[in-house]
Amino acid sequence: MKKIASALLLSAIAAAAVPASAAEIVVIVSKQNPATRMFSEQASQFFLGKSNLFTPVDQADGSAIRNEFYHKVADKDAAQVKALWSKLVFTGKATPPKEYPNSAEVKKAVAADPKAIGYIDKSAVDDTVKVILTLP
Amino acid sequence: MKKHLLAAAVLAATAALSAQAGVLDDGNLSISGFGTVGVAQSNTDDVKFARYNQADGVGNSARIGLDTNLGLQATYKINDWLSGTAQVLTRKATEHSFTTDLTWAFLKARINDEVSVRVGRVVVPTFLISDYQNVGYANTMMRPPIEMYGQAPIENSDGADINYQHAFGDLNFTAQAFAGVSRGKLFVSTGAGSTATYRAPARGISLAGEYGPFLLRVAHARADMEINDIQPINALTNTLTSVGFGQLASDITFSTGKKIAFTSIGGTMDWNNVVGQAEYAQRRAKDKVYLPDTNAWYAMLGYRFGKVLPYYAHASAKGAGSSITAPAALAKIPALNAGVANLLTSAEQTTDIVGVRWDFAKQLALKVQVDRVKPGAKSGLLINVPAAGYTKDVTVVAAVVDFVF
Numbered sequence A: 001m002k003k004i005a006s007a008l009l010l011s012a013i014a015a016a017a018v019p020a021s022a023a024e025i026v027v028i029v030s031k032q033n034p035a036t037r038m039f040s041e042q043a044s045q046f047f048l049g050k051s052n053l054f055t056p057v058d059q060a061d062g063s064a065i066r067n068e069f070y071h072k073v074a075d076k077d078a079a080q081v082k083a084l085w086s087k088l089v090f091t092g093k094a095t096p097p098k099e100y101p102n103s104a105e106v107k108k109a110v111a112a113d114p115k116a117i118g119y120i121d122k123s124a125v126d127d128t129v130k131v132i133l134t135l136p
Numbered sequence B: 001m002k003k004h005l006l007a008a009a010v011l012a013a014t015a016a017l018s019a020q021a022g023v024l025d026d027g028n029l030s031i032s033g034f035g036t037v038g039v040a041q042s043n044t045d046d047v048k049f050a051r052y053n054q055a056d057g058v059g060n061s062a063r064i065g066l067d068t069n070l071g072l073q074a075t076y077k078i079n080d081w082l083s084g085t086a087q088v089l090t091r092k093a094t095e096h097s098f099t100t101d102l103t104w105a106f107l108k109a110r111i112n113d114e115v116s117v118r119v120g121r122v123v124v125p126t127f128l129i130s131d132y133q134n135v136g137y138a139n140t141m142m143r144p145p146i147e148m149y150g151q152a153p154i155e156n157s158d159g160a161d162i163n164y165q166h167a168f169g170d171l172n173f174t175a176q177a178f179a180g181v182s183r184g185k186l187f188v189s190t191g192a193g194s195t196a197t198y199r200a201p202a203r204g205i206s207l208a209g210e211y212g213p214f215l216l217r218v219a220h221a222r223a224d225m226e227i228n229d230i231q232p233i234n235a236l237t238n239t240l241t242s243v244g245f246g247q248l249a250s251d252i253t254f255s256t257g258k259k260i261a262f263t264s265i266g267g268t269m270d271w272n273n274v275v276g277q278a279e280y281a282q283r284r285a286k287d288k289v290y291l292p293d294t295n296a297w298y299a300m301l302g303y304r305f306g307k308v309l310p311y312y313a314h315a316s317a318k319g320a321g322s323s324i325t326a327p328a329a330l331a332k333i334p335a336l337n338a339g340v341a342n343l344l345t346s347a348e349q350t351t352d353i354v355g356v357r358w359d360f361a362k363q364l365a366l367k368v369q370v371d372r373v374k375p376g377a378k379s380g381l382l383i384n385v386p387a388a389g390y391t392k393d394v395t396v397v398a399a400v401v402d403f404v405f
Helices: A002-022 A040-047 A064-074 A078-089 A103-112 B002-019 B231-242 B246-252 B328-332 B334-343
Strands: A025-030 A055-059 A098-100 A116-121 A129-135 B029-042 B069-077 B082-092 B098-110 B115-123 B156-168 B171-188 B194-211 B214-227 B258-271 B274-285 B294-303 B308-319 B349-361 B364-375 B394-404
Touching: A025 A064, A025 A103, A040 A055, A040 A064, A040 A116, A040 A129, A055 A064, A055 A103, A064 A078, A064 A116, A064 A129, A098 A103, A103 A116, A103 A129, B115 B171, B194 B231, B231 B246, B231 B334, B246 B334, B274 B308, B328 B334
Parallel strands: A055 A098, A055 A116
Antiparallel strands: A025 A116, A025 A129, B029 B069, B029 B394, B069 B082, B082 B098, B098 B115, B115 B156, B156 B171, B171 B194, B194 B214, B214 B258, B258 B274, B274 B294, B294 B308, B308 B349, B349 B364, B364 B394
16 A cells, blocks of 8 residues: 555656756747847747736746746746736736636747747747747 | 725725625735834933824834734725725834824726726835835835925825836836825924925836846836925924015915925835835926925845844935025015024935845735934924934834734
8 A cells, every 4th residue: 555655646747847857838929920039038038027028928826837948938936927917907007818728828829929939849830830948 | 086986985895895805805906014013222311203294193101013014905806807995004104103004995997907097096106115014014214305305295006007017028017106185184293293285296207127036117207296384394484484585485385285296216126035126206396486305215134044144234315406586685584594494495304224024824914113313404304303303322222023914
């Protein structure tokens, strides 16, 4: 029994660890968007409410890909990003990005809006969207 | 009046929309909120420590009123370029109980990607954190240093503002200009305490540059304050007039409208886990009025250890003279002369603050803060002070949980 429990625990840890470390995140825009490449600092501007030129599309709050994305582009954890957004939201300066539950939904939303910018798992990329940045 | 109606209309529209939210559910309505639940206590009952414009302070027994608040906000996106937002805030302010105010209520038109215009009620960005000082979760410190934030009485204004945002390479530049009429209540701590009502046409501009983790901001605002019912001032000016100092009385009073200017420079940083925030500001009377000129500053430095962020801050408020010089003849009435001299003198105070913020759970932050308040001239910014004044240090300990949803 204990062995099964520890095996389950081990595989759960492994499962949790794999997508966080092995997955590559790519930043995507619509095919109609003229942008071809972007630096991570630039990408972070849209997701931190500092620029309205593109419309950010976010992954689910608390998801591993979201935490990893903000860590990679802005070196911020979820709480820091939330604090930053609460400053913008409660002063009426900006509204937080719309959230979608997974990479497939994010991709669909980005493909449908020429101004949208999103980030998804590299494996979810197809020819409906354009990759402008790969986060190692 | 028109602006009141407008604000009410925006609120009503937003409320009506939120009532239908379940039915509509088209993703255009967002309801969010913030709040703080806290308890605070000081080491003495001889004086009370309060936030700016609070009627009830804390003494030597635990009280929740100092820092506890709740803000609720609804935004409805009418279309791609137009939206309406209303926010109400419940807290203890100029009354001895919790009250709810409409703090924001505006229609926002996005002109293009860089310019937006808001019409209605907006909070005035006099100082660095003026427009989010009540959102504990968005701030590192538990409360805005009263030495700085106690300088500006105006909170929001009914009118319009324009926001401009542009990136020059890696430098993000933002500008905000506003004009409108501010109305509100002021708590007058003299004696048993009373409230006064002000009306102030106000306008101002703030410019900010953000370069990576560094933000620098300068701002200037002017208000034409008109207050008719500050009881202790009216009592004094009536007496002065009756003994032949009518000019001095009309110089002192706010009842004819007096211009006050606020100028500030401040910045924040969040660089390699080093978190900083500092600001310097001046309040200057541009007409003759009793309200003393002041200079204030504070500086905060913290270091982020993962979810835990300890910080230290120092704040200072000092007098910078008065726009009025009492006539020499007033010296013949020593009591009155002393009263006027005292009125024209600014309260002075410094505070040392140590605290820690712990982001212990999603959308929740716990803060513990100790303020060591050193009152100077006129018992500093403490309230309910004894007639003889108070110069001893006061220690205030507080713990709060800030949340957003």
